[in-house]
Amino acid sequence: MTVLLLGGTGEARALAAALVAADVDVVSSLAGRVARPALPEGRTRVGGFGGVDGLVAWLRQHRVDAVVDATHPFAATISANAVAACSAAGVPLLRLARPGWGSRPDAATWRWVDDTGEAATVAADLGGGVLLTTGRQGLEAFVPALRDASVVARVVDPPEVALPPSWTVLQDRGPYTLEGETELLRTRGVRVLVTKDSGGALTSAKLDAAAALGVAVVVVRRPDRSGAPSVATVHEAVTWVLTRVTGPR
Numbered sequence: 001m002t003v004l005l006l007g008g009t010g011e012a013r014a015l016a017a018a019l020v021a022a023d024v025d026v027v028s029s030l031a032g033r034v035a036r037p038a039l040p041e042g043r044t045r046v047g048g049f050g051g052v053d054g055l056v057a058w059l060r061q062h063r064v065d066a067v068v069d070a071t072h073p074f075a076a077t078i079s080a081n082a083v084a085a086c087s088a089a090g091v092p093l094l095r096l097a098r099p100g101w102g103s104r105p106d107a108a109t110w111r112w113v114d115d116t117g118e119a120a121t122v123a124a125d126l127g128g129g130v131l132l133t134t135g136r137q138g139l140e141a142f143v144p145a146l147r148d149a150s151v152v153a154r155v156v157d158p159p160e161v162a163l164p165p166s167w168t169v170l171q172d173r174g175p176y177t178l179e180g181e182t183e184l185l186r187t188r189g190v191r192v193l194v195t196k197d198s199g200g201a202l203t204s205a206k207l208d209a210a211a212a213l214g215v216a217v218v219v220v221r222r223p224d225r226s227g228a229p230s231v232a233t234v235h236e237a238v239t240w241v242l243t244r245v246t247g248p249r
């Protein structure tokens, strides 16, 4: 049995390790966006498939028996492609998505927005120093509203677009600690934190630090994801795959 694991997340790496340990032939797929990606155990491939048709061809050529889409909650295109391609190729698909941060007690105090453009407007209206943690892609959406603001943009790889002189680029990669995030918000004079609803524990310390310091939080809602059954934990995803190997117990 061969499983294609659409990855690029910590959950995907954990699932790859669990499937390798269970003797399942798994191929992890990475988009190739970051310069030095953390590589999962088992076989890997890097780069886009070439849209839905390319993915269908890849599934057929490599005789894939099942696909797990464990990509980031905001990687909406590849997830939609996986739904369409698996349907066309007749391959079962599971979505593994960590829960968002919406059930945290402080979530009710955040400003929830639909996209980065709206996040920029809301952050500008709130005023004061801004910490952007929404990633390198889409940074330009923040420029018009925050051109003259004091902005720290935290990214894994350097941005490809020129940013205003009042902005600072901070290259860093999680996981982050409460102490480190508190220090960052304090020393940079941050009054507004902008984040996507990525979920998970590796990058949530910024939310605790913001709550403790009274920093406003602007959260971009997750894009709609439908078309495949979904689980929230690596354990459930392993069970789903192994059920396909051994049949229901």
Ligand SMILES: NC(=O)c1ccc[n+]([C@@H]2O[C@H](COP(=O)([O-])OP(=O)(O)OC[C@H]3O[C@@H](n4cnc5c(N)ncnc54)[C@H](OP(=O)(O)O)[C@@H]3O)[C@@H](O)[C@H]2O)c1
Pocket (backbone or CB within 6 Å): 006, 007, 008, 009, 029, 030, 031, 033, 046, 047, 048, 049, 050, 051, 052, 054, 055, 070, 071, 072, 074, 075, 076, 077, 078, 079, 081, 134, 135
């Ligand atoms: N978006 C985020 O905030 C974020 C954060 C952390 C990690 N990531 C990871 O970074 C990758 C790219 O994210 P994105 O938001 O740019 O994706 P996206 O907008 O959903 O996908 C754009 C295109 O990138 C290719 N692609 C994306 N993920 C791929 C994968 N795992 N394997 C092979 N090709 C992939 C596909 O190209 P083709 O059409 O040519 O197949 C897809 O059409 C994902 O794997 C995701 O898990 C994303």
